[in-house]
């Protein structure tokens with residue numbers, strides 16, 4: 001892969017100026033977690049920089065893409081759209097074929113029961129990066145000990161939040177939580 005992190009940062013800053021601080025925070029946290037848990041640092045960094053790439057895409061354009069990519073998602077919250085749409089656009093526009101990177105982006109909102117270590121790093125980093133206003137100290141502590149426990153705690157936090165605002169939980173969010181909980185036993 002030939003994309004440098006510096007080029008990627010420039011591209012992302014121009015495309016998502018209002019999200020850039022959050023994206024840099026996610027990048028720094030992903031770098032830290034990758035080192036800490038010996039996960040491929042470059043893949044985590046690229047996925048972290050690109051994870052919210054589709055966040056400011058037009059809703060109707062995302063819906064149009066999802067009709068072929070993932071029609072079932074159209075029955076769920078629009079908040080979930082930018083994961084799969086982002087992965088699709090990144091493959092097309094940057095010619096990134098690495099499945100670890102693409103899956104980390106695709107599943108960064110809901111998680112996935114079979115997510116690998118790169119996806120876990122990005123999922124957690126997105127939730128605990130320094131700019132997050134809500135209390136994430138438990139998630140930070142657990143992610144330091146184990147990526148599985150970090151994911152469990154982040155998905156639990158997300159589900160609590162969704163319950164508090166009466167928002168429905170996507171099956172993948174629940175399945176991620178349940179499956180990883182079984183793993184750590």
Ligand code: DGI
Nearest residue numbers: 052077079108109110126158167168169170173
């Ligand atoms: O894009 P970000 O704001 O950085 O964070 P994100 O992509 O992790 O989450 C975006 C939103 O999606 C957040 O407000 C919570 C929401 N979300 C996460 N999982 C679910 C969900 N919304 C619903 N309805 N169901 C879910 O399972």
Ligand code: FE
Nearest residue numbers: 051052108109
């Ligand atoms: Fe996101």
Ligand code: FE
Nearest residue numbers: 108109126127
């Ligand atoms: Fe998230």
Ligand code: FE
Nearest residue numbers: 022051052126
């Ligand atoms: Fe994010």
